[in-house]
Amino acid sequence: MPLHGRTVVRGVQNDYSELKQIGVGVFGRCFSACRVYDNELVQLKEYNVTSMSIEDRRQLIEGIEILQCMYYRHIVQFYASFGDSEADVHYMETELCANGSLRELICYYRNLNNSGTASIQGKIPTIGTFRTGRSVYIDEAVIWNIATQAIAGLAFLHNQTEDDEPCAVVHRYISPESFCISGDGVLKLDNFEVAAIAKASKSPFNEIGRSVKGVVGVPAYRAPEIKEGEYYGPASDIWSLGCVLLELCSLKVPPVYINESSEFEVYIPDQYSSELRSFIKSILKIDPEQRPTSVLLKANKNLSRYQHAAVPIPVPARDSA
Structure with a gap:
């Protein structure tokens, strides 16, 4: 896996202008x-x-090094990593996605419904949206499109090689904040700061083992096996993706899975097709070995329309509300 980008030491104020904070990442601020x-x-x-x-x-060093090697359409492109010579901080420069994250998209629709704006005719975007009663939701075709592009990114990560041996890059921080949309409507995976490499094993979900310490990830999207102190693997990312798709449908943060004795409620509005509901439920299996791999998910017939990511993800203008 060749490296892309460069590592340098320099002063931020000399090399950048118009710095504007746009969010908070895994270990710090984003501009x-x-x-x-x-x-x-x-x-x-x-x-x-x-x-x-x-x-x-x-x-952090491991996550940055992993992102340097990941050059793919659905991965945010790494440009540089450097320490500021005038301050005791480190920076990473990457591609900027002009259309924000899936979190912003979800919040946009949630705010429309909470503010009552959705009940006003002509005040909601007509592309990528459908109305039911006094509420608006993200159109099903848009969710299939997002699923297709997200799965393509995960399939790339989960099927890597290191020293000519198969391995998987496990993202470990899948959430709506970690998916961003480029200016031309392409979904890209970001936030690699806690990513890790899983060596192939007999387990179908490629256990990393206990050498990866600590519990990472956003609680609402964290797989059950992680919460119970077990191993990280590609299946953990698949669960987190299922939670993201669930939230895109319901516009509600997924319930936090507690333990095996508790039920994980999968609420998907009836307005969505049985195919989409079944697809998401197939991902949200408590047992990681029962979850489909990213390669199997790519083969789903409902994703074929978007396989080449030729269909841009529509993003409503933020001032349309």
Whole structure:
């Protein structure tokens, strides 16, 4: 896996202008910035390494190194990693996705419904939206499109090689915040700071083992096996993706799975097809070995329409409400 990008030491204020905070990432703040030498808009992630534990620093380095090797249409492109010579912080420069994250898309529709705007004719976007009663939801075709592109990204991560041996990159932070939409409507996976490499094993979900310490990920999207102290593997990412798709349908944060004695409620509005409901439920299996792999998911007939990611994901104008 060849490296892409560069690692340098420099001063941020000299090389970037128009810094604007756009969010908070795994270990620090995220900014949009204009790169001075070519006027390119990029994403800049800031890490205050002095406040991080030794383990978190090690994990951050590993995550950045993994992203450097991941050059793919549905992965945010790495550009550079550097320490600021004038401040005790570290930065990573990546591609900037102009249309925000899936979290922003979900919040947009949720706010429409909560504010009552959805009940006003002509105040909601007509593309990528459907209305039921006084509520609006993301159109099913858009959700299938998002699922197709997300699964393509995960299939790429989960089928890698290292030293000529099969392995999987496990993202470990799948959530709506980790999927962003480029200016031309392509879904891309971001937030690789806690990613890890899983070696192939006899388990169909490629256990990493206990060498990966700690529990990471957003609680509402964290797989049951992680909450119970078991191993991370590609199936853990699949569960998290299922939670993201569930939230795209319901516009509600998924319920937090507690333990084997509790039920995980899969609520999907009746307006969505039985095919989509069955697809999402097939992903949200408590037992990781019963979850389909990303390769099997790609073969689903409902995804064939979007297999080549030729259909842009429609993003409503934020001022249309």
